[in-house]
Amino acid sequence: MITFITNPHSGCWHRHCSCDGREVEGRRAFPADWEGGGFERPPRLHPPCPGRGPPTRTLLRRLACRRSSSAATRRPAARGDMAGGHRLLLENAQQVVMVCARGERFLARDALHSLAVLEGASLVVGTDGFIKAIGRADAIQTLFSEETFEERIDCSGKCILPGLVDAHTHPVWAGERVHEFAMKLAGATYMEIHQAGGGINFTVEHTRQASEEELFCSLQQRLQCMMRAGTTLVECKSGYGLNLETELKMLRVIERARRQGPIGISATYCGAHSVPKGKTATEAADEIINNHLPKLKELGSRGEIHVDNIDVFCEKGVFDLNSTRRILQSGKDLGLQINFHGDELHPMKAAELGAELGAQAISHLEEVSDEGIAAMATARSSAVLLPTTAYMLRLKQPRARKMLDEGVIVALGSDFNPNAYCLSMPMVMHLACVNMRMSMPEALAAATINAAYALGKSHTHGSLEVGKQGDLIIINSSRWEHLIYQFGGHHELIEYVIAKGKVIYKK
Numbered sequence: 001m002i003t004f005i006t007n008p009h010s011g012c013w014h015r016h017c018s019c020d021g022r023e024v025e026g027r028r029a030f031p032a033d034w035e036g037g038g039f040e041r042p043p044r045l046h047p048p049c050p051g052r053g054p055p056t057r058t059l060l061r062r063l064a065c066r067r068s069s070s071a072a073t074r075r076p077a078a079r080g081d082m083a084g085g086h087r088l089l090l091e092n093a094q095q096v097v098m099v100c101a102r103g104e105r106f107l108a109r110d111a112l113h114s115l116a117v118l119e120g121a122s123l124v125v126g127t128d129g130f131i132k133a134i135g136r137a138d139a140i141q142t143l144f145s146e147e148t149f150e151e152r153i154d155c156s157g158k159c160i161l162p163g164l165v166d167a168h169t170h171p172v173w174a175g176e177r178v179h180e181f182a183m184k185l186a187g188a189t190y191m192e193i194h195q196a197g198g199g200i201n202f203t204v205e206h207t208r209q210a211s212e213e214e215l216f217c218s219l220q221q222r223l224q225c226m227m228r229a230g231t232t233l234v235e236c237k238s239g240y241g242l243n244l245e246t247e248l249k250m251l252r253v254i255e256r257a258r259r260q261g262p263i264g265i266s267a268t269y270c271g272a273h274s275v276p277k278g279k280t281a282t283e284a285a286d287e288i289i290n291n292h293l294p295k296l297k298e299l300g301s302r303g304e305i306h307v308d309n310i311d312v313f314c315e316k317g318v319f320d321l322n323s324t325r326r327i328l329q330s331g332k333d334l335g336l337q338i339n340f341h342g343d344e345l346h347p348m349k350a351a352e353l354g355a356e357l358g359a360q361a362i363s364h365l366e367e368v369s370d371e372g373i374a375a376m377a378t379a380r381s382s383a384v385l386l387p388t389t390a391y392m393l394r395l396k397q398p399r400a401r402k403m404l405d406e407g408v409i410v411a412l413g414s415d416f417n418p419n420a421y422c423l424s425m426p427m428v429m430h431l432a433c434v435n436m437r438m439s440m441p442e443a444l445a446a447a448t449i450n451a452a453y454a455l456g457k458s459h460t461h462g463s464l465e466v467g468k469q470g471d472l473i474i475i476n477s478s479r480w481e482h483l484i485y486q487f488g489g490h491h492e493l494i495e496y497v498i499a500k501g502k503v504i505y506k507k
């Protein structure tokens with residue numbers, strides 16, 4: 001099996017032999033028949049690896065089932081393990097975009113210039129929902145010729161990509177705010193609306209009144225839309241309750257959706273999304289630390305809800321740096337991952353704080369300082385950039401290029417909420433490319449492996465590698481970049497969405 005690495009910046013491609021990872025050939029010239037701009041199409045077939053004869057059946061099995069270095073791989077140990085049935089065979093795709101192929105937990109700096117892409121390849125998912133093999137179509141065909149599959153899909157002329165990961169959403173709420181969109185178009189700022197009792201506070205009033213069933217139904221509809229746009233793992237926040245009763249109602253709704261599936265959910269407690277009426281930030285922080293968090297711990301230990309992350313809206317006029325620190329540290333002490341809103345509308349030194357506390361992710365960062373960027377790179381706290389928010393609120397764009405150049409792990413999220421109503425990660429990637437000047441490989445990595453890293457799930461999600469969860473999408477195009485290029489075209493492009501090897505959407 002050869003992993004093809006294309007480099008859109010230099011225009012060269014390299015072929016890496018997966019027997020031992022060494023580069024076996026490199027070229028700079030484009031073939032005469034290729035019109036792919038900065039991308040070169042690698043040849044579909046490759047010669048036998050140097051120093052080796054034609055691949056034998058045993059060798060093919062070894063290569064196709066190659067272990068990635070750090071992922072929790074499941075390699076069939078012996079013939080008998082594979083003899084039974086498998087869940088899914090995806091045959092002969094024009095491209096299988098693995099994103100990365102060496103068990104990387106994230107991609108940063110130069111690793112983002114090139115993504116691992118196989119041409120003319122097939123992929124097998126086992127009955128446990130994990131990827132068993134990826135490799136050249138002929139190798140997989142030979143290897144699995146005697147195996148049975150619950151489902152086979154001919155992917156000729158199509159591309160397979162990892163399921164997209166949306167690293168930041170607020171999908172549980174009642175009370176839409178289209179009227180505020182009109183106010184913003186007429187010139188009102190986000191904070192003016194917030195301070196006048198609109199914004200988050202408006203949604204809080206409606207969400208408190210909504211029944212659990214109503215919230216669950218609307219959440220399911222929103223998750224369905226996300227899924228049809230290619231999302232298979234999504235972060236879901238509470239935060240429109242603020243009081244314990246409604247925050248728990250939201251977390252129960254998220255838990256129900258998580259158990260029901262089919263898409264994966266990382267649950268975030270965001271009780272510090274706004275300061276409740278009649279309280280100061282310090283009083284609200286005390287309430288969260290003394291009452292909310294102990295209750296979450298109790299319900300978690302009883303298995304009633306599962307919360308992964310803790311979030312605070314660290315912003316001027318919302319939670320100051322000290323209150324933010326206290327809440328995040330208390331959440332971390334309970335075992336939650338720190339994943340919070342920072343440096344969005346005003347420079348708050350939130351990035352510096354997050355790096356100091358070991359945050360897994362910090363979102364927004366439109367106003368991040370140079371020191372904050374450096375601190376995040378060192379601490380490996382990922383930056384979850386939200387192109388829809390900067391676009392809809394006409395904020396200055398976060399400095400994605402500087403973050404990428406300095407080695408920050410950049411992820412993307414839709415920020416779906418009543419202020420930024422977008423459920424589509426392909427559109428988010430497109431905006432990231434155009435408005436934040438990210439390249440398409442950077443945007444795809446940010447919406448897959450790096451978004452999975454932001455949720456602490458990149459050992460199982462975010463790339464197509466043996467041993468990872470079989471979450472993927474099939475697009476009807478011979479080049480994967482169409483998923484980003486065709487703005488708003490994902491409904492036509494995405495033919496299948498697959499989770500744990502099961503088709504959950506078919507166009």
Ligand SMILES: N=CN[C@@H](CCC(=O)O)C(=O)O
Binds near residue numbers: 313341
């Ligand atoms: N900035 C804070 N929270 C959300 C907005 C929530 C809302 O306005 O309802 C965000 O990430 O954009």
Ligand SMILES: [Zn+2]
Binds near residue numbers: 169341363415
């Ligand atoms: Zn948010």
